[in-house]
Amino acid sequence: MNTEKMQAILQKIKDYDRIIITRHFRPDGDAIGSTKGLWKILQLSFPEKEIYLLNEDFSEYLAFLGGESEPIADEMYADALGIVLDTGTIDRVSNKKITLCKEIVKIDHHIDHNPYGDVFWVEDFRSSACEMVVRFYEVFQNELKIDKEAATYLYAGMVTDSGRFRFSSVSGDTMRLAGLLLDQGIDTDVLFANLYLEEFDKLKFEAYVYDKMCITENGVAYIYVDRAMQEKFGLSQEDASSAVGYMDTIKGALCWIAFIDAPGEETVIRVRLRSRFVTINTIAENHHGGGHACASGATVYSLEEMQQLIAEADARVKEYKETHEGWL
Secondary structure, three states: OOHHHHHHHHHHHHHOOEEEEEOEOOOOHHHHHHHHHHHHHHHHHOOOOEEEEOOOOOOOOOHHHOOOOOOOOHHHHOOOEEEEEOOOOHHHEOOHHHHHOOEEEEEEOOOOOOOOOOEEEEOOOOOOHHHHHHHHHHHOOOOOOOOHHHHHHHHHHHHHHOOOOOOOOOOHHHHHHHHHHHOOOOOHHHHHHHHHOOOHHHHHHHHHHHHHOEEOOOOEEEEEEOHHHHHHHOOOHHHHHHHHHHHOOOOOOOEEEEEEEOOOOOOOEEEEEEEOOOOOHHHHHOOOOEEOOOEEEEEEOOHHHHHHHHHHHHHHHHHHHHHOOOOO
16 A cells, blocks of 8 residues: 555655654644654664754644754755655645755645645545554564654554544554554553643633534534633633534534634634534635545634635535435
């Protein structure tokens, strides 16, 4: 399964003395886990090489996983191999300097609407980019090395991007590869405590979301986390975005959406869309975004456009319910 692509990537890694790894901006667990996991695997496997993990932003939520490389001079990119993970389009790359690299490798699990890179390995059926990195290690484990630290990074990304292995993208292969990581001795008690224990004030925000959320006639649950709400609870953008996950257990709601005012941008509203059964990435694409079939992001620029997106989602859910059975 794409072994030729993987072999080509391994050869590129062998060909270069300097490798620079990056991901998408506003990183989630998969973006951080896949890049940090690959970074560590390559450091262990090729100690003679310069391996950098360079990004322009980070995640407070995942800060417990540790830091990354210090910035390097621009001229060091010219003879380097760039590896971009978990990033569907080049414009979403966190480290814009990656285009200065001599060659670029893309490893991703999003639908490949905009191919880029000199070598690109895309498997959109995978639950996460972390799963692909583990698969890469598995295929070449006679040449690559892994340890508990790398495994922890990768397992964290697999867990978060698969909804704790609940999403439909999870396969038997996913679980087998996760087992390979667990065999490295990951402390799952510590990992899950860092990922899922909440501050008391965060729980009060969750309760507030349940009080203020709305639901459309056909089953689209949504919340608008405006600046006043963000200030009331002292929310970071990550905290505000987490509101989308609070609405995923409402019976009859097949789509749930969080709208979040962007910091310092009066007319910019970030959108997090999630769904069960219903394909919603095409709706996101209508509003400056995209993503997976049932998990996407978008941006709207007015309250009117926000209502338009809600109406489109409501129509999509209505159509699905009218043409399918067994959706509860």
